[in-house]
Amino acid sequence: MKPSRQQAEKLTTSEVPHDVTPAASDARSEPEVVRDRQATLSEYDYSNFFYGAGDDPFDILEPFHDWFANAKPAGYYLFGQPMHTAPGTRVSIVEKKTNRKLKDLINLASYNYLGLSCRQEVIEAAREAIGRYGTGAAGSPILSGTFDIHEELAEKLARFKNKESALIFPTGYSANLGAIAGLMRSGDLVVTDQYAHASIVDGIILSKARVRYFRHNRAPDLDRKLRDFAGKKLVVIEGVYSMDGDLAALPEIVEVCRRHGARLMIDEAHSTFLFGTNGRGVAEHFGLEDDIDIHFGTFSKSLGGIGGFVAGNKALMLYLKGFARSRVFSCGLPPGVVAGLIKAIEIVEAEPELRARLWENVGTTQHLLRKAGVDIGASESQVIPIMIRDDERIFAIAEEMIHAGVYLNPVRYPAVGKHQSRLRISVTASHTEEELKEGVTIIAKVLERNGLCR
Numbered sequence: 358m359k360p361s362r363q364q365a366e367k368l369t370t371s372e373v374p375h376d377v378t379p380a381a382s383d384a385r386s387e388p389e390v391v392r393d394r395q396a397t398l399s400e401y402d403y404s405n406f407f408y409g410a411g412d413d414p415f416d417i418l419e420p421f422h423d424w425f426a427n428a429k430p431a432g433y434y435l436f437g438q439p440m441h442t443a444p445g446t447r448v449s450i451v452e453k454k455t456n457r458k459l460k461d462l463i464n465l466a467s468y469n470y471l472g473l474s475c476r477q478e479v480i481e482a483a484r485e486a487i488g489r490y491g492t493g494a495a496g497s498p499i500l501s502g503t504f505d506i507h508e509e510l511a512e513k514l515a516r517f518k519n520k521e522s523a524l525i526f527p528t529g530y531s532a533n534l535g536a537i538a539g540l541m542r543s544g545d546l547v548v549t550d551q552y553a554h555a556s557i558v559d560g561i562i563l564s565k566a567r568v569r570y571f572r573h574n575r576a577p578d579l580d581r582k583l584r585d586f587a588g589k590k591l592v593v594i595e596g597v598y599s600m601d602g603d604l605a606a607l608p609e610i611v612e613v614c615r616r617h618g619a620r621l622m623i624d625e626a627h628s629t630f631l632f633g634t635n636g637r638g639v640a641e642h643f644g645l646e647d648d649i650d651i652h653f654g655t656f657s658k659s660l661g662g663i664g665g666f667v668a669g670n671k672a673l674m675l676y677l678k679g680f681a682r683s684r685v686f687s688c689g690l691p692p693g694v695v696a697g698l699i700k701a702i703e704i705v706e707a708e709p710e711l712r713a714r715l716w717e718n719v720g721t722t723q724h725l726l727r728k729a730g731v732d733i734g735a736s737e738s739q740v741i742p743i744m745i746r747d748d749e750r751i752f753a754i755a756e757e758m759i760h761a762g763v764y765l766n767p768v769r770y771p772a773v774g775k776h777q778s779r780l781r782i783s784v785t786a787s788h789t790e791e792e793l794k795e796g797v798t799i800i801a802k803v804l805e806r807n808g809l810c811r
């Protein structure tokens with residue numbers, strides 16, 4: 358659908374106030390009522406502005422700008438509100454609609470699953486490395502951007518993952534891009550889960566390989582999608598799905614891939630350093646590490662840093678070193694980050710109790726939410742969706758939660774399917790039982806007020 362100028366004008370005349378006056382204090386209060394929120398949100402979303410009319414690529418900017426002027430106070434302001442504290446268990450944010458500071462919210466929004474971004478030893482290691490090496494790597498990893506600590510990190514990680522070799526990328530996003538597009542070519546086939554992360558999808562697009570999507574976690578459908586294709590085949594799945602928190606049906610998927618002679622890659626962005634006896638991920642959890650050809654992970658979640666990696670056999674890493682363009686043509690990770698990551702992996706290895714604490718917290722939170730009648734979908738992990746399934750009300754409910762004292766993220770189409778709106782929360786090892794109980798009580802109260810508890 359191409360929004361016309363007239364349509365955009367219709368939107369700007371709807372009665373959404375632009376000038377919400379900041380309240381005098383930082384205190385929490387009931388949310389402002391945005392009139393005509395429904396009209397603003399239900400008619401359009403980002404997907405309406407993908408294609409624009411006209412011959413100038415900039416033709417789309419004005420209609421988008423006009424729509425966003427209304428959509429922002431109606432709910433989109435909830436994205437990217439600046440935090441004024443570390444992503445610990447309590448945070449302060451600036452509410453973008455009113456410019457008010459909201460203090461001491463229970464943070465259920467960050468990926469800091471093991472609390473490592475706030476660990477003193479990690480911070481000290483990063484500080485020391487910045488003092489020694491400076492702030493940036495100042496070069497591509499294949500040129501001058503590899504320091505001794507980059508090599509140490511790659512070796513340490515390969516040992517941790519129990520793989521021959523590992524390759525470090527600037528981000529998890531670029532690791533998926535580089536690995537998939539580095540290996541697959543036009544005429545090959547990549548099959549992935551319908552809920553695959555954008556970085557997997559973008560990697561496939563960049564590779565120019567043919568793509569087929571199989572129904573979420575359904576091995577029989579994967580089987581169908583792999584039939585009737587004679588060439589090179591790669592299957593890409595996630596260990597823990599990032600919007601639902603459920604686990605890959607790995608045993609069944611491995612069996613199907615084996616039968617079709619397809620290579621298997623697993624994105625363990627939300628599961629490396631957490632799942633399995635040694636924290637190696639969902640592949641370890643299922644005892645199927647050797648049945649997977651490409652192991653992917655990120656440093657941005659459980660380790661609280663930034664960067665991504667793939668791990669596997671030496672020949673694959675050597676090839677990707679030359680052909681993963683998102684790594685070749687991008688700068689190496691900053692030395693402070695690298696030193697922090699080395700320390701973070703050491704902590705993961707030395708303190709299995711961190712994982713135990715996380716799973717205890719996940720169990721407590723899921724139990725309390727279910728007991729309160731909250732629909733948490735099929736979550737089996739620290740990623741817990743609070744299913745709202747109402748695209749019209751999702752932002753208003755998220756706003757109410759934040760004002761009531763819990764920081765979390767709304768997720769709406771096109772990030773998930775239509776009528777699949779949800780609030781996504783993440784539990785960490787650092788949360789205290791009291792914080793989790795308080796958080797669940799607030800969530801349940803807001804849902805009850807909105808008639809959304811079962």
Ligand SMILES: Cc1ncc(COP(=O)(O)O)c(C=O)c1O
Pocket residue numbers: 528529530531533554556595599624626627655656657658663664665
């Ligand atoms: C499943 C999955 N893969 C890859 C990524 C990209 O990782 P990063 O944010 O470290 O670039 C994400 C990020 O959210 C993710 O959820």
